[in-house]
Amino acid sequence: MEKIIIALAGNPNVGKSTLFNGLTGMRQHVGNWPGKTVERKEGTFKYNDYEIDVVDLPGNYSLTAYSIEEIVSRDYIVDEHPDVIVNILEAANLERNLYLTVQMLELGANVVLALNMNKAADDKGYKINADRLSKLLGIPVVKFEAIDDTGREELLQTIVKASKSPNNVINRLEYGSEIDEHIGQLEKIVNEDISGIDAPSSWIALKLLEDDDEVVEKIKESGKGQRVLSEAKKIRGHLDNIFGDDADAAITDARYGFIAGLMQESVKKPKIDKVTRSDIIDRIVTNKYLGIPIFLLIMWLTFQITFTIGDPLGGYIEEGFGLLGEAITASLGEGFLTSFLVDGIIGGVGGVLVFVPIIFLLFLILSVLEDSGYLARAAFVMDRFMHKLVGLHGKSFIPMILGFGCAVPGIMATRTLENERDRFLTMLIVPFMSCSARLPVYALIVAAFFTAYQGWVIFSLYLLGIVVAIIVASIFKKTIFKGMSAPFVMELPPYRLPTVKGAIIHMWERGVLFLRKAGTIILAVSIIIWALSSLPIGVDYASQESVTGQIGTALSPIFAPLGFGEWQATVAIIYGFLAKEVVVSTFGILYGVGEEASDEPAPSEEGTGEETSAEPASGEEISTEGASGEKTSAEGEEATAEEEEEPAPEEDAGFIAAIQSLFTPLSAYAYLVFVLLYIPCLATLAVIKRETNSWKWPAFAAGYTFVVAYVVSFIVFQGGSLLGFA
Amino acid sequence: MTLAMGNADEKLKILQVGHGEKFKKRLSDMGIYKDAQVRIIRNDIPGPLILDIKGSRLILGRGQAQKIMVEGV
Numbered sequence: 044m045e046k047i048i049i050a051l052a053g054n055p056n057v058g059k060s061t062l063f064n065g066l067t068g069m070r071q072h073v074g075n076w077p078g079k080t081v082e083r084k085e086g087t088f089k090y091n092d093y094e095i096d097v098v099d100l101p102g103n104y105s106l107t108a109y110s111i112e113e114i115v116s117r118d119y120i121v122d123e124h125p126d127v128i129v130n131i132l133e134a135a136n137l138e139r140n141l142y143l144t145v146q147m148l149e150l151g152a153n154v155v156l157a158l159n160m161n162k163a164a165d166d167k168g169y170k171i172n173a174d175r176l177s178k179l180l181g182i183p184v185v186k187f188e189a190i191d192d193t194g195r196e197e198l199l200q201t202i203v204k205a206s207k208s209p210n211n212v213i214n215r216l217e218y219g220s221e222i223d224e225h226i227g228q229l230e231k232i233v234n235e236d237i238s239g240i241d242a243p244s245s246w247i248a249l250k251l252l253e254d255d256d257e258v259v260e261k262i263k264e265s266g267k268g269q270r271v272l273s274e275a276k277k278i279r280g281h282l283d284n285i286f287g288d289d290a291d292a293a294i295t296d297a298r299y300g301f302i303a304g305l306m307q308e309s310v311k312k313p314k315i316d317k318v319t320r321s322d323i324i325d326r327i328v329t330n331k332y333l334g335i336p337i338f339l340l341i342m343w344l345t346f347q348i349t350f351t352i353g354d355p356l357g358g359y360i361e362e363g364f365g366l367l368g369e370a371i372t373a374s375l376g377e378g379f380l381t382s383f384l385v386d387g388i389i390g391g392v393g394g395v396l397v398f399v400p401i402i403f404l405l406f407l408i409l410s411v412l413e414d415s416g417y418l419a420r421a422a423f424v425m426d427r428f429m430h431k432l433v434g435l436h437g438k439s440f441i442p443m444i445l446g447f448g449c450a451v452p453g454i455m456a457t458r459t460l461e462n463e464r465d466r467f468l469t470m471l472i473v474p475f476m477s478c479s480a481r482l483p484v485y486a487l488i489v490a491a492f493f494t495a496y497q498g499w500v501i502f503s504l505y506l507l508g509i510v511v512a513i514i515v516a517s518i519f520k521k522t523i524f525k526g527m528s529a530p531f532v533m534e535l536p537p538y539r540l541p542t543v544k545g546a547i548i549h550m551w552e553r554g555v556l557f558l559r560k561a562g563t564i565i566l567a568v569s570i571i572i573w574a575l576s577s578l579p580i581g582v583d584y585a586s587q588e589s590v591t592g593q594i595g596t597a598l599s600p601i602f603a604p605l606g607f608g609e610w611q612a613t614v615a616i617i618y619g620f621l622a623k624e625v626v627v628s629t630f631g632i633l634y635g636v637g638e639e640a641s642d643e644p645a646p647s648e649e650g651t652g653e654e655t656s657a658e659p660a661s662g663e664e665i666s667t668e669g670a671s672g673e674k675t676s677a678e679g680e681e682a683t684a685e686e687e688e689e690p691a692p693e694e695d696a697g698f699i700a701a702i703q704s705l706f707t708p709l710s711a712y713a714y715l716v717f718v719l720l721y722i723p724c725l726a727t728l729a730v731i732k733r734e735t736n737s738w739k740w741p742a743f744a745a746g747y748t749f750v751v752a753y754v755v756s757f758i759v760f761q762g763g764s765l766l767g768f769a
Numbered sequence: 770m771t772l773a774m775g776n777a778d779e780k781l782k783i784l785q786v787g788h789g790e791k792f793k794k795r796l797s798d799m800g801i802y803k804d805a806q807v808r809i810i811r812n813d814i815p816g817p818l819i820l821d822i823k824g825s826r827l828i829l830g831r832g833q834a835q836k837i838m839v840e841g842v
Contacts, residue, residue: 105798109791138823139800167824288803295797296804316821322810325826331813423828427816436830437817530792531817531830532799 044089047206048096048123052116052147053131054140055102056416056536058159058189062131063099064548065189073552076115082458083115090199098125106146108257110461120152121242126206128152129198131189134164134171135319135537137310141302148182148216151243153209155201156184163537166320168313176309181212190542213245218297221285225252225278232274236267251275252282253291321537325420334424341417342444349404349448350479356400364393382577383570386584390628391569391621392562398449401479403554405448409456410549414541419533426531433516436531439469443512446476450727452553454734462529468519470731471744474723475512477505480624484718487627491702492711500712504719511720511751568621568725585633591617605717605753606710606760616717622724630702709768713760720752773818773834775809781839782806788836799827806842 053059063071067086076083084099100119101112108114120128128147132140137158147154156176158164164171177184183201187194217223229248240247240261250258252275262268282290328337368385375381412418418441426437433439438460446453453473460466477485485501493500575594576585586592587610595614602608602616611633619626706714723731728741735741775781783805786793796802800822810826811819818834820827 105794107794107798109795109798133825136823136825139825142798142800291794292797292803295794295802299800299802299805316808316824321826325810325819329811329819334814419828423817423819426828426830427814430816430830437828530788530795530833531828532796532801532833533828534799535819535826535828537826 044092044094046094046096047127047203048098048125049127049129049202049206050098050100050119050125051129051131052100052143053102054104054133054136054143054534056534057102057131057133057136057140059099059102059131060549061189061542061545062129062157062159063097064545065195066095067097069548071548076119081111081115090203093203095202103143105143106150107253108255114257117150120147120150126153126209127202128154129157129202130154131157131159133537134158134161134186135167135169137164137169137171138302138306141305142298144180145216145298145302148180148212149243149246149249151211151213151246153205153211154182155198155205156180156182157198158184158186159189160537160539161186161188163319166317168317170311172309172311176305179305179308181215182210190540213243217301218294219300222252222282222294222297225282229271229275229278232271236271237262237265239265248275249294252279253294254279254289319537321416324538325535328417328420329423334420338421338424341412341421345405345408345412346447348408349401353401353404357397360399361393361397364389364396367393379577382584383573386576387570387573388566391572391625392566398480399554399558402449402452403550405445406452406553407546407550409445409452410546410553411541414539414545414549416536416538419535422533423535432513433472434520435465435469435516436529438531438533439465442469442473443476446473446478449478449480450474450476450723451730454727454730455553457734460529464524465529467735467740468516468524470734470740471519471747472512472516474727474744474748475508475515475720477508477719478623480622480724481719483624483627484619485715487630487702488706488711488715491699492706492708500715504715507716507755508719511755515747515751572618572621585614585629602717604761605756606713606764607706607717609705611705612714616721619718620722620725622726623718626718631698709763710760713756713763716759717752717756720748720755722748722752770839771835772807772809772820772829772837772839773812773831775812775839777809777812780806780808780842782842783837783839785838786836787838788833792833796833800825801827801829801837807839 051059051063063084063086066088068088070088071084071086074083074085081101086097086099088095088097098119100116103110103113103116106113106117119125130144130147132144144154144156158171158173161171171186173184173186183205185194185198185201187198218226226245226248229251230244233244233247233251237244237247247258247262251262251271254275259272262271279290282293286293327333368389371384371389372381375384409418412421421444422437422441424437425440429435429437429440439457441459442453442456444453445456450473453476454470457466457469457473460469481504482501485504489497489500572591575590576592578590579588582588582592587596591614592610595610595617598617599608599610599613602613607613611630614633615626615629618629702711722728722745728745731741731744732738772781772783783801783803786796786801786803788796793802801807801820805822808821809818810821815831817828817830820829
């Protein structure tokens with residue numbers, strides 16, 4: 044079977060991923076480009092007698108050295124020589140899309156143009172003559188639809204044909220006589236002096252005229268570049284004089300001019316632009332007055348759906364692990380191995396897996412919102428607030444929203460931010476959003492101390508997280524991320540109906556990363572924590588005599604000024620580093636409640652437990668109502684599956700009493716503040732490491748959030764004490 | 770006048786892009802460069818603008834639009 048390697052290239056949002064998924068199905072591999080944080084997607088499929096390898100290049104507008112994605116793409120074209128590059132273009136947006144095409148042709152790539160979304164172009168009244176365009180450019184042009192099979196066969200045939208007889212059309216590109224002449228001049232010297240750069244010499248010449256940092260660097264490295272570089276500098280000066288502008292602006296102009304010529308010859312446009320459906324939707328969605336309410340409604344629905352469906356599913360997983368734990372205990376009896384499996388692995392990894400349904404659902408809905416084009420509108424709507432408050436632009440808002448569900452997808456979503464400073468800053472503040480894992484902790488403490496003000500206390504914590512994020516962001520913006528706020532330019536893709544397949548693949552790609560983490564890092568840390576809690580041999584699991592207990596006892600004085608200097612509270616904080624909801628299960632273990640099963644109770648249950656202890660006669664209904672009423676006021680997000688009513692350890696009045704003896708209301712609130720703000724959970728730190736490709740940022744995130752948590756809790760406790768709250 | 774001063778539905782020609790080298794390049798890659806034509810789609814909130822560039826829709830921050838000089842066509 045013959046092998047063909049093809050690469051998919053194109054602007055963002057042109058349907059590249061849709062075609063990629065359509066061709067390869069689940070036979071994909073997602074990795075990173077070597078040494079880069081840019082995702083590299085590869086897949087294979089069979090077509091007739093060919094095995095075709097597909098590489099999905101990052102979505103780009105250009106092939107300059109502006110971003111890592113662009114460098115990755117052009118290095119790939121130059122170094123790995125794919126047989127065919129399938130350049131996908133949005134038919135309705137042909138002129139701007141061709142800018143990238145021209146640059147790939149400059150590189151001498153064997154390009155096939157694939158026009159996608161032709162119906163949208165028809166709606167706009169564009170008549171695209173594909174044959175004419177193909178003749179003018181000298182490369183094949185195929186119309187197809189990425190979402191279904193329309194034109195797929197023709198596209199594949201064309202790809203195979205192009206792989207047999209490659210088209211190299213460098214000579215067809217024209218930049219005007221002045222520039223062409225200088226390119227030729229420079230090209231000659233490049234040919235004479237430079238060897239070992241595997242790219243067309245005309246491209247090197249062109250890039251030198253554009254003063255492309257990377258190419259200049261490579262020429263310098265070759266050692267024989269003096270003549271070329273000085274000549275290039277001379278020509279650039281000359282062109283500056285002629286055009287009254289820098290040479291690369293003149294080249295850009297020339298490219299667009301060339302494209303305008305192509306357009307004129309091959310596309311008929313109506314005299315007056317037709318109003319598209321996308322524009323009509325945008326009139327409402329980005330409306331001055333309606334934009335924000337619509338945005339809030341969509342976010343509210345997102346969380347509502349996620350938690351209503353996801354919470355019960357998580358409950359099943361939790362029950363499943365509970366049963367598994369019981370089964371293990373039953374078959375192996377009490378002992379070392381049982382403790383390892385039940386307390387260590389199930390308690391640790393299982394506790395995190397409980398959140399898998401919520402995370403997958405959130406990903407699914409967000410994929411749909413993203414694929415439909417709505418998230419770009421959300422960035423538009425929220426930009427002015429982000430700008431004023433945080434000094435970040437609208438795109439940073441999307442990761443923060445995701446952070447309310449879970450910081451892991453939130454941090455992954457920072458990939459859409461081009462500017463590295465903005466990206467890192469956003470990553471550092473996303474963990475302050477109250478994620479779903481913190482709710483059980485809030486609920487437990489609130490149940491023990493703040494019955495009358497449940498909703499307000501929880502709401503205040505959500506708000507505090509946001510306020511701290513804003514303050515921290517503005518401090519960082521003035522210090523470590525100093526400089527102008529990144530300029531904001533972003534394409535608004537036309538609305539389109541997301542495909543089921545696309546959304547599911549999207550969800551899966553992101554969700555699997557989380558699962559993998561649960562299987563590796565979280566597993567490892569669970570084992571470490573378990574070991575520390577079991578040693579020295581003979582002590583009760585996680586008792587004060589165990590290593591954990593001793594560490595807790597030793598470290599507890601640090602937290603005394605914050606009002607919670609008891610060793611149990613300290614141990615819970617240490618464990619909470621694994622995943623914040625573990626704070627609850629730790630108290631459970633320390634006070635001997637809920638031994639093997641339900642370690643992570645759902646948020647509702649504490650409310651229930653609390654109410655029962657306060658007013659034993661009132662029963663569950665009232666508490667459920669109360670909780671949901673207040674929670675809606677809090678954020679909408681956590682108005683969750685209150686229906687779930689399995690007996691939880693927190694219904695144990697003794698447990699509540701134990702918690703009440705550990706804290707005063709004031710120290711309990713300080714504790715909540717600390718849990719909200721302190722070191723992001725392990726999964727979050729791991730994803731920060733992955734996304735920044737360095738240990739520096741997760742270490743910094745852990746360090747500074749600890750300081751922030753300590754300071755804010757200190758202020759809350761000491762300030763509260765001074766004001767006379769006990 | 771600057772691009773930020775334009776009204777919705779106004780067709781404009783870009784005279785000068787007063788940005789640094791890198792961002793200027795970025796803008797030109799996306800179709801905003803000297804001599805290019807733009808049409809303003811939305812410019813009514815104290816935030817970014819929505820533009821029509823060669824048939825595509827771009828969001829551009831207000832601060833960035835203030836540094837682009839345009840004239841009516």
